[in-house]
Amino acid sequence: MGCLSFCGSTKKQAIEIDGDVQRVKLYSYKELKTATRDFNLQCKIGEGGFGSVYKGRLRDGTAVAIKVLSTESKQGIREFLTEITVVSDISHENLVKLHGCCVEGTHRILLYNYLENNSLSQTLLNPRGYSRSEQLVFNWETRRKICIGVARGLAYLHEELKPPIIHRDIKASNILLDNDLNPKISDFGLARLLSADKTHVSTDVAGTLGYLAPEYAMRGQVTKKADVYSFGVLLLEIVCGRHNNNPKLPAGHRFLLERVWVLHETGEIANIVDTELIGLPDFNVEEACSFLRVGLLCTQGTLNYRPSMSSIVKMLMGQRDVNMLKIDRPGLITDLFDIGKKTDSTTSKTRNTNSTTQIMSINSSESAPFIKISHP
Missing domain, CATH: 3.30.200.20 (Phosphorylase Kinase; domain 1)
Known part of the structure; x- marks a missing residue:
């Protein structure tokens, strides 16, 4: 005692x-x-x-x-x-x-x-339509540093802590930036603090639509690979400079992961990179495309195919070639919920009888609504 x-x-x-x-x-x-x-x-x-x-x-x-x-x-x-x-x-x-x-x-x-430069969501992405901060410059080297830093932080939580911590809600608003735009992951450990369930299957899933891994959203299966999936979506957002879910865009373009996958399949993945990077002296289009492929590796529908965070750090550092790796189809939002035609709805309730999963709330007026799912 x-x-x-x-x-x-x-x-x-x-x-x-x-x-x-x-x-x-x-x-x-x-x-x-x-x-x-x-x-x-x-x-x-x-x-x-x-x-x-x-x-x-x-x-x-x-x-x-x-x-x-x-x-x-x-x-x-x-x-x-x-x-x-x-x-x-x-x-x-x-x-x-x-x-x-x-x-x-x-x-x-x-x-x-307290970190003066707020979060990636409020600076780089600005989902509510505010103009990007004139004080902050997100050139390629800065974005590369942010991606690698977040990957290192997650690798530490997953592989160096005993017992490991699974974040459960990796997203742009949980990535804070210090004065030098170094990334800091926030809210780690909160899911454990607020839940009595410490098993690999959670009866109360809380996360953000667009970042949730399919197995976590539908079955409450809590593993490190759910964090890897969320990181993959975040990686795409950083390289593309847009939120993963933009209801203002036409069908086929609204969901970033889905769009990146289509362009990957057609060999046009470079077309989705943030246009604000084009022409900057430090911009490396080949490296940016490699980062997008890492994002697709992280979001593969089969969780066992997703790499570990330490492997992801090596990929982002250029210590492992990702161009030769086979990438399977990602788990997409549209596979889980038919919300493509519900952008005007503020609340919906759905029962999936196969997975006995009930969506308690989806606020689709936000570009990244927070959802809470209960598994009876």
């Missing part, structure tokens, strides 16, 4: 647990209300499937990102804090650092490093 201490700016709490003595900062709800001006909407910088994120400033002047978890934890406070300690001990250059939490009453709030 050990003693786990949690230190905040103004208070200290000790909880007895089995295992070694470890430490993570614990903040009071009052402190976080002050830091965010009572969670003022002007401080809100994001919202996702796990909750809302606010920019806050602590008493010592430190800027932090404060995530208010919206999903009720299925764990007791001691178990929750034990998981938090594990996550806070994780340190990697391509992972956002968790600094502390608040577990006061029913509140479950996490504190992370």
Whole structure:
């Protein structure tokens, strides 16, 4: 039996647990209300499937990102804090650092490093039609660095941590950028924090439409290869400079993965690369096409055909030739849900009797709706 201490700016709490003595900062709800001006909407910088994120400033002047978890934890406070300690001990250059939490009453709030350049979704992709930031330049070398950095971060979670962490929600809005546009994966470990199910089959699937691997969406099968699939979609987005699902485009062009696959089959894959890269002095069209092929390898419909993240890092680094590898057909959104003709619908409910999967909500007014699927 050990003693786990949690230190905040103004208070200290000790909880007895089995295992070694470890430490993570614990903040009071009052402190976080002050830091965010009572969670003022002007401080809100994001919202996702796990909750809302606010920019806050602590008493010592430190800027932090404060995530208010919206999903009720299925764990007791001691178990929750034990998981938090594990996550806070994780340190990697391509992972956002968790600094502390608040577990006061029913509140479950996490504190992370604040990164000034926000996420890939709000800078490179801008799905809501905002103009791209004039301050940020996403040339080929920058995009290459981002792709390799995210791959390294995932490889660390999958292959160097014991036990490994499966992210479950890799997407552009969960890739944050520091001042030098180095990528940092956020929200890792949250699916484990908020779920009592630690098996390879989850009864409660939460993810973002367009990034979900078929086996995860339909059967709740949680493996590292589901993360690999999501990374593959993200890789295509970075190279192509567009979101994976754009309902404003005509049929056949709306879903990025489907379009890349068609062009790969016809030998025209270079035509899908972001036109803003064309003509830049650092642009390498052959390398960009290789990255797209890696994305297709990651999204193959058969999960056992998808490479490991460490293999993907080697491919992106040019240490393994991807041009000679056979690529099978990817698992496509249109194979899972007939949503191509439902772009005007804000909510739909579907029962798939073969997989006993119920789609609880699909908000197709967003370019990347968050969906929650329950498996009875």
